[in-house]
Amino acid sequence: MINYILNKIFYAFLTLLGVVTVIFFLFNVLPGDPAKMMLGQNQTQEQLDVVSKKFGFDKPIGKQYLYYLNDLSPISFHSQSQEDYTYLTNGKYKASNLFSLGNISVVLKRPYLRESFARPGKRVAEIIGETLPNTFVLAVTAIIIAMILGVFLGIISALFKDRWLDKTIQIFSTLGMSVPSFFSAILFAWLFGFVLHKYTNLEMTGSLYELDDFGESITIKWKNLILPSIVLGIRPLAVVIQLMRNSLLEVFNQDYIRTARAKGLSEFQVIKNHAVKNALNPVITAISGWFASMLAGAVFVEYIFGWNGLGKEIVNALNSLDLPVIMGSVLIIALLFIIINIFVDIIYAWLDPKVKLQ
8 A cells, every 4th residue: 555655646746747847838938028927018127127036037947947846846955145046035935954065055845836926925825825725615515515416316317217207317417517617607696696686695796705894804604605516516416427327227237236135135225235335436536536627627617606716816817917826726736636636546445345556
């Protein structure tokens, strides 16, 4: 198990390094001068030179890439020269010195995602830390809805195969996979937040935390979670229904299911203790992929419902060309995606003893 986990971590590191490389060159080569994006188009050349020197934009692109890796790495190298971008006491890092090699200090620090262009002095890590929990709550709620309803409806669909109930569930599932999330979000917001507002008491827009009318205290508005989580969960719900139904029908034809029935076990015991557990493998695969993609795919849903999450922050950063926020957000999403996939591989072995960790 330990060798398996270490092997996964090694390949996860290589994957993350590839993501970092693609993101850096995509957002630092194609757009143009980052200093102009940060200050705007009406700044003097002297101001642009100061910003370029402060953030290392005046260096060759290869050296900027090494600086970026150095910022992200928890163990990094820093110059003791005030003229260098990596100078330790410039306020960017909170670091513990490990040892020194001449003019270079090797330190242990938190990964530094740099500062926002649109909000000077505001760290990208702070922005992500303020918005990611809201997206996480939204994604977890949506995936719980999809998992519970999807498994239940998938089981019902399999038990009533080719009957009217099965066909009704299949129509719903197909419709759920076909309708784009942004269209569902607009439809649900208009129908339940506007047309039926007096019955549902739901709002068209709103986030988890809201200021009161006097701007003095923050309250949690759980009702604002209902519509965006349902909309975000529709497509994974449809996928889970299909996967659970097909997987369960396949399991029903296995020899151990016939043996369990021959032993006199009730149909409920056969389904609960033998069929469902073994039918969950493809469902877990789909859920893991959907959960990770929800952290990125919640962009439209968050923006339409006014949910102050990472997706909405990415849209705002794109509108203002705030490259560090975009790059940092994509990196965090990629990291979460990798971590989730590692956990899913471990869960496989628990669900199905026939799966060996190679």
